[in-house]
Amino acid sequence: MSSADASRSLIHAPVGKTLWEMTWPVIFGVATLISFNVVDTFFISLLGTDPLAAVSFTFPVTFTVVSLTIGLGIGTSAVIARKYGSDRPEEAHFDAFGALSVSALLVLVLALIGYLLMDPIFLLLQAHDRLLPLIREYMTLWFAGCVMLVTPMVGNAVLRASGDTRTPSIIMASGGLANAIFDPILIFGWGPIPAMGVEGAALASVISWASGLILIFWLLKRKQLVSFRPANGLGFAKAWVKSSREVLKIGTPAAGANMLTPLAMSVMTAIIAAYGAPAVAAFGVGTRLESLASIIILALSMSLPPLISQNFGADKIQRVRYAYNTALKAVLIIQAGIYLLMVLTAPWIASAFAEEEKVAEIVELFIYIMPLGYGLQGWIILSNSSFNAIHQPMHALWLSIIRLFVFFVPLSYLGSLMADLTGLFIGGVVANFITAAIAYFWFSRELRRFDEQGV
Incomplete structure (x- = not known):
């Protein structure tokens, strides 16, 4: 299907x-990728508590770079999808x-800053001195290769916008598979390949990014979705x-x-560090399990915005409202089932990802x-991505600030x-409940405004 045909489908076919x-292929891709990331955590956990804790400390930093890339992908998708919806493919x-x-340039600058300030950053995160050598081994390679992460992710946003x-989904799955193999x-x-420990985990990631980089360049050229020739006469x-x-x-x-999410996670990690390395290691496992349990949410956060943006560009606000409400209902029902499954398998999951009994207890x-709050968290995430899809990025930014720094961190700390x-964990669930209600009524109000005033 051409990009023009896909656009017509998004603004005319049943919502x-x-x-x-649009969502089921993304579910497959996200599930495969995150599953391999959980496998990554599992292999690192076999090295012991210190390597697992060291890599857990890197999560807020690596997620900062990844979040920048995701944010730029959101902007890419919103701009390009709206232009497809308003029948301007050459500009898209x-x-x-x-x-x-521009995404590659920004990530390059952020990675350089992160590399130069590596030790001060992790000392600020309360990383123990004995963990710093392991952190350096992992992050040096990670920073060196992370520029190759941005192009596949933004390239995927270009594809989804069309x-x-x-x-x-195929690109995500292939990258995850390469990472799991290496x-x-x-x-x-x-054989002749020496054991590299946590450094090997970072190198495996870089290899998977490089393969994704090559694949996305080939696909974008083949589908003719990228042009070096301006279409507006400039x-x-x-x-x-x-542009x-x-x-x-x-x-x-x-x-x-x-x-803001890794910033909040940094604060949470510092709070949890007071309970010792086992607590930090368990929290690192928990955050990765959260990604696995949130596959449907993550998939919808990628498939819903292009649908909303194209219909927004075509002035079809009722279709935007219906798509948004349909996604929220699906997330709430599905996450309730996932919670029950996680509770039933909690002892097995905890023992699989933790060698020490104390770590396993905290994971459980x-x-x-x-996970009681994951469905509500899904409402927040989808509302956030929907705000961006209707070109209201500041609303999405304020929603994130409210969620993380008005409710999540303060209520978690109060709970601790x-x-x-x-x-601490109960405080996080309560925070998600309050913010989900705010997100729903806020986005619904914006759609009513568009109905009354026009886009």
């Missing part, structure tokens, strides 16, 4: 059917080039600046909103409490003072 057809193709190039969600080989050694430099500004107008607040406690780790 529920279209959303499902040049915007794809602008998005890819209505193609199957190809990005992980045990490089971590533990095989010179190349002026057109590139204009970059359009993407950054949405992508920068979206990136800022996404980077995490599973009993935190009242009932230690149990109270």
